[in-house]
Each structure stands twice: as structure tokens, then as C-alpha cells.
Amino acid sequence: MKQFYIPFIFLLISSLVPAQELTDKFKYKATYDLTWQIDSTNSESIQNETMVLFIGDKISRFSSEGQYIADSIKEAYKDRERTQQSFNEMRSKMPMSALNFYVFKRQNSAQVSFTEKIIKDNYRYTQDIDDLNWEILHETKEVAGFVAQRAKASFSGRDYTAWFTTEIPISEGPYKFRGLPGLILEISDNDDYYTFKLNGFKELNDEIFIEFDPEDYLEVSRERFLQIKQEYAENPFIKMENSGITMGFQPGQKEKLLREHREELKKENNPIELE
Known part of the structure; x- marks a missing residue:
């Protein structure tokens, strides 16, 4: 049997620290x-x-x-x-x-x-x-x-x-x-x-x-974060472009990649948090 002894003070220390930094x-x-x-x-x-x-x-x-x-x-x-x-x-x-x-x-x-x-x-x-x-x-x-x-x-x-x-x-x-x-x-x-x-x-x-x-x-709020993440998942190119990332695509390539991405996204349907 393993046993770890944790100093008692560890269990009592308060988390009252400045909100701006920890x-x-x-x-x-x-x-x-x-x-x-x-x-x-x-x-x-x-x-x-x-x-x-x-x-x-x-x-x-x-x-x-x-x-x-x-x-x-x-x-x-x-x-x-x-x-x-x-x-x-x-x-x-x-x-x-x-x-x-x-x-x-x-x-x-x-x-x-x-x-x-x-x-x-x-x-x-x-x-x-x-x-x-x-x-x-x-x-x-x-x-x-x-x-x-x-x-x-x-x-x-x-x-x-x-x-x-x-x-x-x-x-x-x-x-x-x-x-x-x-x-x-x-x-x-x-x-x-x-x-x-x-x-x-x-x-x-x-x-x-x-x-x-x-x-x-x-x-952000948790609700807003989940919304941002969903928007990125559905179309990552918009987020990249809004972040200043430039990408060179051949005609029709972007649309093809987006279709393939969305098909793969359908398989990622099981997040750890459902609510």
C-alpha cells in the first residue's frame, strides 16, 4: 500500500489572491x-x-x-x-x-x-x-x-x-x-x-x-466560447482570415477542403460536456 502524507497546512491555505494575477x-x-x-x-x-x-x-x-x-x-x-x-x-x-x-x-x-x-x-x-x-x-x-x-x-x-x-x-x-x-x-x-x-x-x-x-x-462567457468554437469548427477559414492569416487557394480548392472538413466534423459528435 502506498501512502503520501500531505502537510496539514496544504489543506488550509486560502485561495484569496488578487483576481488579476495568480x-x-x-x-x-x-x-x-x-x-x-x-x-x-x-x-x-x-x-x-x-x-x-x-x-x-x-x-x-x-x-x-x-x-x-x-x-x-x-x-x-x-x-x-x-x-x-x-x-x-x-x-x-x-x-x-x-x-x-x-x-x-x-x-x-x-x-x-x-x-x-x-x-x-x-x-x-x-x-x-x-x-x-x-x-x-x-x-x-x-x-x-x-x-x-x-x-x-x-x-x-x-x-x-x-x-x-x-x-x-x-x-x-x-x-x-x-x-x-x-x-x-x-x-x-x-x-x-x-x-x-x-x-x-x-x-x-x-x-x-x-x-x-x-x-x-x-x-468570454462559457456560452460565448462554445459559440466561437462552433463557428471555427464549421468554417476555420473565416477565423484564419480574420486573424490576418492569408492562404493561397486554387480555384475551387477552398470549397472542396471545406466540404471535406465538414464531413469529418460530423464524426466528432461526442464532447465531454453535453450541457
Whole structure:
């Protein structure tokens, strides 16, 4: 049985920080395997991604590992001379990721911030997720070497089963999930369309410093963000052109690409949040 002891002060630290900026040092890293079905009508349309959850005293940050690595590479190159060679070198080191969002959760607060970049614009919306009304059950099993206990809840149109452990007494989890008396090790919806499963947890020897400044993002409502994303999905060329990106098309090529894109879009009909 594994046991992680979290300093008591960690559980008591307030999240009362200035709204305009939030800084923290991450102390723990949880890695999850995410498996999801992008087309609800095709059981073979499965995608996999490694996700990372960094946990600090004030905030946690959740993203794909690929996005985290790519942004770290960009940060390392930002002060270098901007040449085609340095750009190509940077791009060659970046991993591919199907997911480019971040979820920030404030400790001891209902506030959850979601950020995502669409072309050149970084969007952010904030929502309060007070309580998922978890039903904690007596059933237990082993997950990733920890004794885990079962819990159930509903979120954004889906019913979920989670497995959490009090051996890691941190009320955190992947994506927007949290609120249990221990780290969520595994969670999946009842249709098994989305499954997050822990494959590693460690205390960070070298603390990772994070600065989250909301002013770096275009603040919109969640409803407006979903509208913007839908508009981009239906016609990405308009968003590109509005962002100053010029593209040269042969006659009829743009229309052909748009038709093909919309056909592919029909297969991406199974978002994690339905409401």
C-alpha cells in the first residue's frame, strides 16, 4: 500500500489572491491516461492522450502532456533570435496533441477557469462548480497501487463513476472533477465514452513555478466560447482570415477542403460536456 502524507497546512491555505494575477509553485504531479470515443456512433473511433495534473497550494492546472511540453518549448525559445532556422528547430521538438486546453482550479474555491487557444486568440471562461453532489459508496478496489473507494456523480449531462483514495488526501482530480476526500485516481462516464486513469503520482523535488494572469486571455462567457468554437469548427477559414492569416487557394480548392472538413466534423459528435 502506498501512502503520501500531505502537510496539514496544504489543506488550509486560502485561495484569496488578487483576481488579476495568480502565482504558485506546483508541488505534486499526477499523470493520467485519457481514452475517449470521438464519434458516439463508432466504437472504433477511440483516441488516447496522456494528461497531466499539477497541484499547488493555491491552484491546480490540468492539460495534455503534449500541450504542456509544447508550451514549455515555446517558453524556452521566446528570447531567442527569431529566424526560420530557430522556428523550424522549435517546431521539430513539439509533440502532437489533439487537446490544447488548460483547466485551472483554485483551492478552497468553486472557481474553475478554462482556457483554449483558437488560431491566434487565447480565450478564457470562468465558472463556479460548487459541488458535484458526490455519492460515496463502500465498494473499494486497487488502482495504480492505491486502495480506491467508489463514488458517483453527474456533471454536464453525463453520469460518472469515480475511484478516489484517501492515501493521497488532496481533493483534486482530472479535468474539472474534484470534491472528494482524496485524489481521484480513475473516473469514467457510464457509457465509457471518457475514461481518465492515473498512471503516476509524485511529489516534485524541483518545484515548478506557474504564473496565471487572466489579462493574457480574452475573457468570454462559457456560452460565448462554445459559440466561437462552433463557428471555427464549421468554417476555420473565416477565423484564419480574420486573424490576418492569408492562404493561397486554387480555384475551387477552398470549397472542396471545406466540404471535406465538414464531413469529418460530423464524426466528432461526442464532447465531454453535453450541457
